[in-house]
Amino acid sequence: MVKVPKLKLDSYQPLRDVIFETLRKAIISGDIKPGERLMEVSLAEQMGVSRTPVREAIRRLEAEGLVTMVPRKGTHVSELSSKDIIDVLEVRGALDKLATSLAAKRVQPQQIRALESIHKQFISCVEKGNMEGAIRKDIEFHDAIYAASGNSRLIGVLSSLKEHVYRFRVIYLRDLNIAEHVEQEHQQILEALREGNAERAAELSENHIRNQMDAIVEALNQKKL
Amino acid sequence: MVKVPKLKLDSYQPLRDVIFETLRKAIISGDIKPGERLMEVSLAEQMGVSRTPVREAIRRLEAEGLVTMVPRKGTHVSELSSKDIIDVLEVRGALDKLATSLAAKRVQPQQIRALESIHKQFISCVEKGNMEGAIRKDIEFHDAIYAASGNSRLIGVLSSLKEHVYRFRVIYLRDLNIAEHVEQEHQQILEALREGNAERAAELSENHIRNQMDAIVEALNQKKL
DNA sequence: GTTATGTTTTTTGTATATAATATACGGTAA
DNA sequence: TTACCGTATATTATATACAAAAAACATAAC
Numbered sequence: 001m002v003k004v005p006k007l008k009l010d011s012y013q014p015l016r017d018v019i020f021e022t023l024r025k026a027i028i029s030g031d032i033k034p035g036e037r038l039m040e041v042s043l044a045e046q047m048g049v050s051r052t053p054v055r056e057a058i059r060r061l062e063a064e065g066l067v068t069m070v071p072r073k074g075t076h077v078s079e080l081s082s083k084d085i086i087d088v089l090e091v092r093g094a095l096d097k098l099a100t101s102l103a104a105k106r107v108q109p110q111q112i113r114a115l116e117s118i119h120k121q122f123i124s125c126v127e128k129g130n131m132e133g134a135i136r137k138d139i140e141f142h143d144a145i146y147a148a149s150g151n152s153r154l155i156g157v158l159s160s161l162k163e164h165v166y167r168f169r170v171i172y173l174r175d176l177n178i179a180e181h182v183e184q185e186h187q188q189i190l191e192a193l194r195e196g197n198a199e200r201a202a203e204l205s206e207n208h209i210r211n212q213m214d215a216i217v218e219a220l221n222q223k224k225l
Numbered sequence: 226m227v228k229v230p231k232l233k234l235d236s237y238q239p240l241r242d243v244i245f246e247t248l249r250k251a252i253i254s255g256d257i258k259p260g261e262r263l264m265e266v267s268l269a270e271q272m273g274v275s276r277t278p279v280r281e282a283i284r285r286l287e288a289e290g291l292v293t294m295v296p297r298k299g300t301h302v303s304e305l306s307s308k309d310i311i312d313v314l315e316v317r318g319a320l321d322k323l324a325t326s327l328a329a330k331r332v333q334p335q336q337i338r339a340l341e342s343i344h345k346q347f348i349s350c351v352e353k354g355n356m357e358g359a360i361r362k363d364i365e366f367h368d369a370i371y372a373a374s375g376n377s378r379l380i381g382v383l384s385s386l387k388e389h390v391y392r393f394r395v396i397y398l399r400d401l402n403i404a405e406h407v408e409q410e411h412q413q414i415l416e417a418l419r420e421g422n423a424e425r426a427a428e429l430s431e432n433h434i435r436n437q438m439d440a441i442v443e444a445l446n447q448k449k450l
Numbered sequence: 451g452t453t454a455t456g457t458t459t460t461t462t463g464t465a466t467a468t469a470a471t472a473t474a475c476g477g478t479a480a
Numbered sequence: 481t482t483a484c485c486g487t488a489t490a491t492t493a494t495a496t497a498c499a500a501a502a503a504a505c506a507t508a509a510c
Contacts (some may be wrong), residue, residue, distance in 0.1 A: 014296050014463070050465040052277075055492090056284055063288030065381070071239050071469050072492060087378040089502075090323065098319040153312040153389075156290070157382055239493070264461070275495040280462090297462060297501055 015053035020060050022047070026079055027066050028167045038075040057124060063163070064160055066167075083221050085168045086213070092161045093209040095154060100189060100205035101193070103148035104198035111148045112194055118144055119186055126179045134179055139166075141186055145205075172220065181211060240274055244282035247272070252291050252302055253392045263292060263300045272302075292393075298389055309447050310393045311438070317386045318434040320379060321367070325414060325430035328373035329423035336373045337419055343369060352403045359404055366411055370418070370430075391393055397445065406436060 022150045023043075040051045047054070058075050061067045069075045122137035136168060139162070146155045185208045192201035248268075253258045261326040265276045272279070283300050288431060294300045347362035364387070371380045410433045417426035 016463085017296075025337065041491075051492095052464055052466090056281070059281055059284045060288060063285060065378075068230075071242075073473090074491065083377070090327070090376055091379050091382060094319045094323040095316065098315065102315070106430045151312045151315055153290075153309070154316050157316060161378075241493085266461075276462095277494055277496090281493095298503090299461070 015049055016056040016060075019043075019047065019049070019053050019057035023061055024064070024163070026064065027061070028163055028170065030167070030170045032077055034077050034079045034171070036077050038077065050206035064163065066163070080168055080171060082217075085164070085216065087215045088161055088164045088168075089209065089216070092158065092165065093206060093213065095158050095161070096145075096209050097202045097206045098221070099146050099149040099154055099158065100193070101198045102151055102154075103145050104193050104196050104201040105149040106150045107193055107196075111144065112190075114157070115141065115144050115148075115190055115193070119190060122186065123183060126183060131179070135169075138182065138186075145189075148193075168216075172216055172223070182208075185211070240278035241281040241285075244268075244272065244274070244278055245285050248282055248286055249289070249291065249388070252286070253388055253394070253395065254396045257300050257302055259304045259396070261302050263302065268387075288450045289388065291388070305389070305393055305396060307442075310389070310441065313386055313389045313393075314434065314438045314441070317383065317390065318431060318438065320383050320386070321434050322431045324371050324374040324376070324379055324383065325418070326423045326427035327376055327379075328370050329418050329421050329426040331375045332373040332418050332421075336369065337415075338368050340366065340373075340415055340418070344415060347411065348408060352410060354406070360394075363407060363411075370414075373418075393441075397448070407433075410436070 023032070023038070032038075039144065040054050040058070044051045044054045058067060058069070062069050062075070066078055067075050068078050118137055118140045122134055122141060125133035127132075127135055142162075144160075146158050149155065189201060189204045189208065192204055248257070248263070257263075265279050265283070269276045269279045283292060283294070287294050287300070291301050291303055292300050298398065342360055343365045347359055347366060350356075350358035350362055367382075367387075371383050411431065414426060414429045414433065417429055
């Protein structure tokens with residue numbers, strides 16, 4: 001049975017947005033598992049709201065691909081096969097490459113400084129063995145590059161893909177050792193960006209994602225999914 | 226004032242889907258112009274339905290980026306600046322390249338035949354001066370390549386981007402001469418796919434989109450937007 | 451004439467009620 | 481026992497009703 005927390009209605013935001021975020025987090029974090037049904041009435045009751053905003057939130061989850069709707073039957077959390085995640089990573093690889101290449105051409109000095117700061121914090125997390133923090137800093141690092149690309153459409157598509165990657169990690173690979181090579185690769189990308197060398201930056205980021213994909217595929221094979 | 230046709234309720238489909246398609250077509254074809262407001266009550270009245278399915282359709286349009294919602298204020302059709310379309314084309318370029326490269330590795334003989342058939346029809350349209358038909362065949366050609374990529378996530382993202390490109394064409398470039406070079410470029414891509422030469426296919430498709438982008442940018446400059 | 455403020459109107463946000471459909475269950479006949 | 485049909489129930493789809501916020505307008509004060 002799906003369980004979600006009661007809502008906190010602090011700052012004013014439409015209920016649909018609050019509910020959307022709540023459900024989204026619950027799905028990404030694995031609290032609601034693939035295949036589980038989302039029933040409007042029960043969700044609405046648990047959250048203490050009516051069905052209307054719940055429906056709207058579910059529509060948005062569907063648009064993100066996190067849930068699947070069948071008309072007149074209902075909604076369930078989308079399954080996430082290894083084929084799915086490979087598909088996502090293929091797309092993400094191409095877009096990450098584009099983002100890094102654009103960023104090399106357009107990045108502002110202040111954005112470089114922000115990247116350096118994030119990278120330092122990443123290293124510090126790794127040294128302390130704080131994996132959760134390292135993952136967060138890894139995400140931040142890439143987000144900062146996306147932002148520096150100056151292409152808002154690209155940022156939007158990538159942020160939607162990111163959710164799926166993260167969801168996959170949570171479901172299958174809680175213990176994935178992310179720090180391997182990553183620190184060094186980030187360092188190199190950072191240098192290429194600093195030099196404004198778009199070609200090299202693109203190449204490095206392509207490799208970076210490919211390595212991640214390989215690590216995931218290998219981890220999957222070990223678990224023989 | 227936004228005008229939409231009354232709905233035909235032939236085959237059974239949820240109203241929200243019918244409404245979504247209706248509005249989507251109206252926006253893409255330019256019948257509803259950028260900046261125009263979408264008011265739930267008036268749309269619902271015109272279509273002879275209640276506000277509920279209209280709202281749900283609007284939520285989906287928002288997810289596609291075709292409209293922009295401001296809480297408690299309303300919804301309006303998204304503007305489409307030349308920056309926007311360049312952003313979209315940059316992303317599409319990267320993904321088209323990926324799709325073509327994957328297709329070269331995975332394409333089935335039967336899919337090759339389908340591509341050849343579409344390409345023949347494209348040529349025939351061009352010869353007859355049937356530009357509308359040629360544009361349709363151009364779209365079909367690329368769709369067939371996407372399908373051959375075997376990556377459903379990629380197909381999804383590309384189909385959403387496509388809408389924006391098409392919308393842009395309709396709004397700004399009704400007379401864009403699409404046939405220039407396109408026939409020859411399609412021919413070359415087709416050959417690379419037939420040979421399974423992923424590298425060459427990728428390169429060709431990258432060029433293909435870049436040429437399209439250049440043509441659009443040039444057309445924009447002539448209109449000094 | 452202009453600005454500020456109070457009131458009306460319009461429009462969206464949320465809740466609830468009704469309709470339609472799918473599913474589950476039970477009974478009956480082969 | 482099994483297959484089929486019908487009814488009951490659960491759930492979504494749509495409609496409507498009510499609440500709250502924003503915008504438009506008018507009026508009064510300066």
